[in-house]
Each structure stands twice: as C-alpha cells, then as structure tokens.
Amino acid sequence: MRPLISVARRPTPDSRLVAAAEIVRGHLGPRLLSISYQAGDILCLEVDRSDLLATATFLRDAPELRFDFLSCVSGVDMVSHMLVVYHLHSLSNRLTAQLKVKADAREPVVDSVSAIWPTANWHEREAFDMLGIQFNGHPNLERLLLVEGFVGYPLRRNYQLPRRRWPHGRMVEEGGPVDERS
Amino acid sequence: MSEAEILPGQTEDGSLPSVFTEEFSLNLGPQHPSTHGVLRLLVRLSGEIVVDCKPYLGYLHRGVEKILENRTYMQGIRYVDQFDYVSGMLNEHSYVGAVERLMQLEVPRRAEYLRVVVDELSRICSHLVAIGTALLDLGAWTPITYCFRDREEILDLFEELCGSRLNFNYHRVGGVLFDLPEGWVAKCLSFLARFERSLDELEEFVNGNELFIARLVGVGVITPEMGIAYGISGPSIRGSGVNFDIRTYRPYSVYTELGFEPQLATAGDCFARYLVRMAEMRESVRMVRRALEGLPEGPVRARMPHYLLPPKGETYFSIESSKGELGVYLISDGTANPYRVKVRPPSFVNLQILPELVKGQKVADIVAILGSIDVVMGEVDR
C-alpha cells in the first residue's frame, strides 16, 4: 500500500556514531551479524547468542564506547524466533546503541547480563515473567509482576486470551491458561 | 548439646548471649499510607535497623503492553496516559513521539511549543505530588496542602485546554488535539507568577528547617557509579551530580531553542534530590514562560490520514519524564496496530535500588528514601 506520509530520505548518521561503529566492527569482526543505523542516531548491532556476554563487556569497558547505562532490556516474540533487545546509553560519549540477540522461539535461553549491568536484574525477570525467556546466571529468576501461580506467558503471540461465551445467559470462559492454584 | 536444642542466637557452648535479640519481619504495604500506591515491602528488622527489604510488585499490573497490541495507534494513547497518573501528558508525548520518529514525521512548530508548555506543566504537577507526599511521610502535614493547592490550578488550566483533569488524551500523532482557548495564555502566565511566590515560600518552609535537615540529609546516599550501574535516571541521579537529562542528552522537541539547563545537586542524599526537584520546577516555569512568549503561528497538527498506517520497522524514543528516562521501544508491522510496544518506565528501574539503599538504615528512613526516589506504582506495574 502506498505510504500516505512523505517519508523523509533516511538521515545520515552523525560522525561520532560512525566512528563508534568502526571500532565495534574492528573488534567483533565476523561475530558481528549485522550493523546499521536507526534514524541516524542509534547504532544497531546484532550478535549471536553465544558471544553476547563478550560483546556486552566490550561495549561497557571499551574506552571510546563506555556504554555504562543499560536503559532497557526488551523481549519480543517474533513467532519464528524470540528476540532480546538491549538499549544502551554511553553517558560520557553521548551515544546510544541497540544490541539484538535471537533465541529459540519455544524454549528461549539467553545469558544474563545482570553481572555487567546490575539494572538488568528486574528487566530480565520481567522478560521471563512475560515471555518465558530463561536467563542463565540470573541471581533469582522468578515472576516479578504476575502472581506466583500464574501459568502461561501472556506476551507470547500464541497466548490465548480466555474466550467468553454466554450460553443460556451465564458467562463461561474457555481457553486461556489453567490456573493451577484454583 | 545436640543440634536441635541450640536456640537461635545461642553460642556453641550453650550460653545464651546477654542480650537475646531476634530478627522479625514487618510488612509495609500494600495498603499502606506511605507507600505510593500498592507497593508491598517485606522488611526484616533487627531492632531499629533494617536487615533486608524485599519489594513485591504487580498489584497494579493491567497488562497494558498486551492491550496496546490489540489497539490502533490512536486508541493506544489512552492507555499510555495511565502509566504515571500524576503526569499524564509526558507519557503521551513518549508514545506519540515514538510513532512520529518511526514515520520520520515533521511536527508543526506550534504543536512542538504547545507540547513543551503542556509537558512542563505536567512535570510541575508530578514534582508537587512527589515533594508533598515525601514530606507528609515525614510527618509534616502542611506542605502537602500547599502543593496540592497549586496543583489544582494547573489541573484547571488543563481542563480548559483539553477537557479532562487526569486522562488528558491531548497529544496526537503529528501534533496536539486542540489549540489554546483564548484567555488561556494570560491565565497561565498569572498562575506562573503566583506559583513562583509559593515555591519561594515552600523553600523557605523546608530548606532551613532543622527537623527536615535531620530527617533528609545524609539519608539514602546514591553515589554516581552506583546510580549509573542501577540505571537510575531523572532527579534521583541528578541529585548525585550526574548530568543525565534526556532533554539535553538526546534533545527532542524544541528544548534546545528554549535554552534548557539541567539542574544538578551534588550530595546525592534525599535532601539533594528534593532540591533538584524544586530547582526543576523553577526551570519548568521558565520553559513554559519562554514557550508561551515565543509561540509561533501555524497549524496545531500535521495533515494525517484518518486510518494511520505507519511503515514497518522499529524505533526507540525516550523523553525526560518527571521520574526519569521514559523510553518506548516500538515495533510496527505496517498494520493499524503496533506489533510490540515495550515501555521503559523510570519508576520501575529507580525502585530497584531501594533495597540497596535501605539496608543498614533505620525503619523510619525507609519512608524517607522511598519518598525521595518518587515512585508511582501505575508506572512500575504497567
């Protein structure tokens, strides 16, 4: 369908971001699956699951990069695979980066970065809570927002909201997770 | 002495220590007057000192991220409004900004100026609630009523502008909903003048007061390294001297034109965070005044199709909400509904440091520290 809105031409990334990209490409080389710029001011990287920890420590400790502020860890269910996205800020160099890691769709397992950035603790617990992503090495991976006995992972694409039907005027809920506590 | 007979606290040779103390756990919340909303803290005490503190969340979890996936972009604004219910406008700006960034959309300048005006007024509302409730938890009954009296005037201004006092629904993709009604600017400017006088009075009331200094100074100190490691943002980290304010770190909207200056304090304790919030309110007043004076003419909203279909793709857009960096990671698959909306709520991240800060402090300090971190549970539980 023709986009109704005139999409401005893709803005050129600013020089410091390009320099940072060179450093990352130089260090990671083949392990870097893809590199791109998002709207000119976010450096998007994708790395394989196995060398996530190595990349993370490099991004935090490299003197030119120093991505010491982990802003957000988000889990996304892409049905064919599960995606874990880390957004990082570098307070000293004023840079923003996005690190993507793919994981298996049904049993996603990813290494936990809470050792590198302590703030990841609750982010990862919430990702586990909502999408069932296992984080190896996480101090206490348990449900954070949902009730202990909750069954099922709501933000997964195949999570079926309970269907409501009104046979003979009384509401009946079918499908949806079976709450083992009741 | 067999294993079973050794009492807790008893030494090996069986003699009881002179003072026989035992830790006991205390439940603060979830229905508790001084936790801001439904937050439950399981605190283990040994006498006055807090040994361990475990927050329990989720009492206000509404599953908004799942709901947003089943709503069109336009309908989603209403839900984003309810994250931080004391500063509604700022939440909307983040969601709407994310969609505009995805569509690389040029927002008319008048709309940007109106957004700054409305956001800064909303920030003042949030800070007034934060300071009022923090001081109320310490036992001071009067400041909160002065804060809420001023907040009422802002809510009246919002009601004239967009019709409601809590769920504003004022931002739209591509601009804002209404233009200013006539006479609004004059009312707003007179309010700002009155507000600065009452800010001076509040500062006079609290800054010098020895009891406030005794309860707030040196309590809950966040060092810059610890703050950055725990991802603290907003006034809580600026209280420790870290210059991290999204309005200057990743400038959005017209803040650079209006000459915004981030406010920092150095001590990093509860009192420094209170001072940063007071200074930020003064800065917001300056921002609103400059924006209203320099309000350009022009449309209030870009020409948008009724049925909004943003292009496929993903974007991460964050603004400086009153509690810190409010980020929205948006993935759109070209249909009318967003494929995934992950919100980075500042209160959720700032709350993570509470157990760290509270260990070793006194019981009465838990409420002081929680008040200074300024947590809203609607944003924590989403």
Added chain:
Amino acid sequence: MLGVFQGLKITIKHFFSPKVTRMYPYEKRVLPERSRGLIQLITEPETGVLKCEACLLCEKVCPPRAITIRYEERNAFRWRPLARPKSKAAYYRPREVAAYPYEGPRPLSPMVLAPVSEADGDDAWLDGLLEEQGDLVGALRAIQERYGHLPRRVLMKLARNLGVSVSELFSSASLSPDLRLDPISDGFVAGATNGDSSALVLPGPQALQAVERQPNPSQGGGASGAE
C-alpha cells in the same frame, strides 16, 4: 532552631490568609466549555430531536469497548432531508419511560422516546394470547418459543394490551430462569493481529493464524515445563 521559627512564621501567616476551600454541594464550579465529563445523548435545543444518528463510530473507536449502541430504524419526522434514502436515524430505548404513568406533558429529557412503531411484525396473535394461555407466565413462554427470547417490542405491546406497566412483565419474566430477555449471542472472541515487516523477520498472517490454534506450551495441558 531558626528554621523551625521560620516555618512557624509561615504557618501563622497562612492561618490568617484567605482560604481556598470551595463548599462543593453549595457552590458548584462552572465547568469550562471543553470539559469532557459526562457522556450524554444531546438533543437539538429547538426541536428536542436526538442528535445521535447511530453511526456507531463511538462504539467502534472506544478503546476499552465500553459503548454498545442498540438502535432501531426510525422514519419519524426529520429536519434534514435524507442524504441516503434509508437513514439509520435512531432512538435509544430508555428503560421504563414507556410505562410513564402520568398523563400530561412528559418531561423532555434527553432520553426522550419516540412512539413505538406499530407496523412491525404481525403481532395480532398477541391479543388473544392471554385468554388461550390463561396466565401470564404461559403467555411469556409462548412468546419465548416464537422468538427464541422475549423481545422488548413484543413485551411492550403485551403490556399495552393488558393495560399494565412493562416493569411487571419484566419482573415476572426475570423470575423464571428459562425465560430469556437477551438474544442468544456467541460472545466476544479475542484474536491476535497479523501482519509482517520486511526490516524485521516478522511472522506472516498465515503463520500467525497457524500459531493461534496451537496451545501455549505451558497452557492447557498439565503442569508447565518452564516452572
């Protein structure tokens, strides 16, 4: 202690300053013109005709799906000529206004009811119904068999025949469990959206539909693996 005395100075100043309380029940605030408080059905000021034309947009756009509009065809008097021949002008069936017992001018409330349209369906059989069945519940059961539920229109005509208020019919109908006042509906089905995105490896619509039917690994069948 100087700060404490300063604080006391401020509070005593406020003790004598004018108060801001607004005595709510006695002094009410004039709401600004744009205030979106109560959702109301508004009528044309001069003619009192309802402005709502049952375009059902509000029902479609309401995010929490809180609004449901039931509308009936209405071909009574209209000021504006019909843009389309068959207009969907509507009136909103209020609860008990039909049973308005008092003669004389009716209060013109926004929930005004236009007269019950007579010419719809062959209701002649209603007239002799009561004599056949002998009692009211039998009559109601007969209506139930015919329509599958007790349509309001029929109940009001029956009330008019019996010269009794509709609320009595409602109460007697709601007493017996098998009589149904609402039509049988198949309920609300929530489904996930579909769509794909080239930049991301997004699932195609078919893939999503296929996925919907498989149960969540930890859902339905037995204890979940991940626990």
Added chain:
Amino acid sequence: MTEFVQQVLSDPTVQRVLWLIVTLLWSLLFLLTSVLILIWGERKVLGFVQDRYGPHHTGKWGLLQSPVDALKMMTKEDVVPLLADRVVFWLAPIAFFAPVLAAFVVLPFSDVLVGADLNIGLIYPLALGSIGVVAIIAAGWCSNSKYSLLGAFRSAAQMISYEIPMVLSLVPVLLLSNSLSLQSIIRQQEGIWFILVLPFAFLTFFICGLAETNRAPFDFPETESELVAGFMTEYSGMRWAMFYLGEYGNMIVVSALAATLFLGGWQGPLLPGIVWFIGKVYVFLFIFLWVRATLPRVRVDQLMDFAWKWLIPATLLNIAVVATLALVFPSGYLIPIGIANWLLSGGFVWSLTRYMQGRVEKSKRLAAAWAPMGTAEVPGKIVVAAGEGVLARRS
C-alpha cells in the same frame, strides 16, 4: 436544725472535704470542656493553617464536631483482643487518665480557687506525669500485639528521657521564687513575669512538655508509617477515648504549668484572675496545635540524642549560671540573670542551627570526592549549594 448544720459546717475537716469535692467537680468540668474545645480546635487550627476551613458541616462552624466524635466514641464497639490480659487491659486507660485528673488539684485557677495549695505544688504534677509511663507500658504489654509492645517501649523511653530535662529546666524558676507552692510562685511574679527573666528555662521546659505528651515533632508512637498506633493500637471505643482524653489532659496540665511558672498565672491588670489564667492556658494550647501543624516527626535515635546530648547539658548549664549569678548579686539578681538567660537561649538556638548546617556541609564535602559523570549538550547548573538553610540566599 439550722444550728446543727452550721455546727457541722464549721468543722474544718468537713469544710476541707467539701472543698475537695468542689475542686474535683471544677477540674472535671474544666478538663472535659477544654478537651471538647481542643478536639474541635485541633482540626480547625490544622485546617486554617493549611488554607482550608476544617470541619464545617457539623453545626455552625463545625462546633458540634467534638460532641459528634464523643458520641461516635461511645457507640463504637469496645474490642478486647483474644489473648489480652483482660484486667490490665481494663486498668491501663484508667491508670493513664487518673494522674492527669489528680494533677488538677494543684493548679491555681485564681488566688482563691485552687484545690490544695500544697507546699510541694511544683513537684506533685511532675511526679504524677511519670505514673503515665507505667500505664503506657501496661497498655502496650497487655494488648498482646507486636506493634503495641514496640510502641509502648518507645514511648516509655521517650517520656523517661525527657522527664529529666523537664525537671531540671524548672530548677531556675525555683531559684528565683525559692518556694515550691504554685501560688507563691505566682505571687513572686508580681513585678515581672518569669518568661522575661528565664526565657531559656521556658524554651527547654516547653520542648520537654511537647515530648512528655507525645505531641508534635515527638509523636512517633502514633506514626502510621512504622507502628500503626503505638500502644493504642488494640484499643477502641470508650477505652481509646480515655487515652485520647488523657493525652489532651496532659497537654492542659503542661500548658497550665507553663502559664503559672512563666506567665504569672492569674495575674493580670483588669480582668479577674481566672479569666487571665484560662486565657494563658489556651495560648499555650494553641502553640501546641500550631507546632503540630508545622513540624515533621523526629526519628527515634535523633530524639534520644537531642534529649541526652542537647537538653540535659543545656538545662544543667542554665542552673549553674542562674545559681552563680544569684550568689554574686544577692540583692538585684533579676537583671543579670535575665541578660544571661537571653544570651543562653540565643546561643542554644544559634548553635543548633549551625550544627544542622554543619551536617549539610559534611554531606556536600563527602560528595565533592565524586568525579563529575555524564556529559550532555549543555553543562548542568549546580543547584543552590545544597541547603544553606535559613541563611540561604536564593540564587
């Protein structure tokens, strides 16, 4: 018949018994009416300070608020916890309220109207005050709940550690009036009220009075944040009202003492003595309410620090100064003592302010060591130096 009655009445012991009954009735009347006024007054003062009206719908200016509260108190169910020690549970409120009523006997309402002008008039109410502590611990212990026990021990510790500076702060008054009976103290203040001569004693006495009655900055037993309602948690209905009555009664006793010792009791130019006395008591009650509306609560350990490290040394110093000056100037010792006392109170206030400022400076010095972090497009503006306190200049 009549001369028999006169003969009985003339008997001194009968007269004294009748007089005691009159004082009992009079002090009950005064206590209950002023408690009623206080219940309404507290909410009104709190309201007016906060730019609002306070209770308004019960009666003309909310005047029926206290009778309504009293009625509510009576009709509320009187819950006794299951495992509570029933006898002590029943006895504790009485033990808390009785000393307050007993203290009224010695208060000089006017030169004639005083229960019994004891020659140990000053020590008697202070001694009764400490019986209240026993009642609090009893209440905390017998309601068999974790919160009330904790609250009770905290209140007990507070009251004990503030009783000492309270008594010490009254010694200079004795030095000047060299008599313990309240009537004579008032008569001593014929020319000049003691508040002008001994402001420092008044300041410390009033602070300790606040702490004695668990009011204003020292009311943490009732903090809602940690202990639900201190030792009164398990009480409800009339029993809770007794504690409430006791607390207000304590307030009245302390204000009455302050009025007699420092503002010259029933002395005053035009109006009769009793009006002056009641007026002065209500001035102090207003100050109690005013301070409660303004100041935040103090932490437990800070409270103890303040008592032991600040008040007790200060009062001892005051005694020493007043005593030496009284010896050095045997005849006209009022003026030097007055000057010394004003200097002392000024010094105390100033040093407390400086001490607090010092803590603010210390926290800033600690922070100076941190390296500046985070660069944004615009360098951050350091907010006014963190809290220079009341001396702060607004930049």
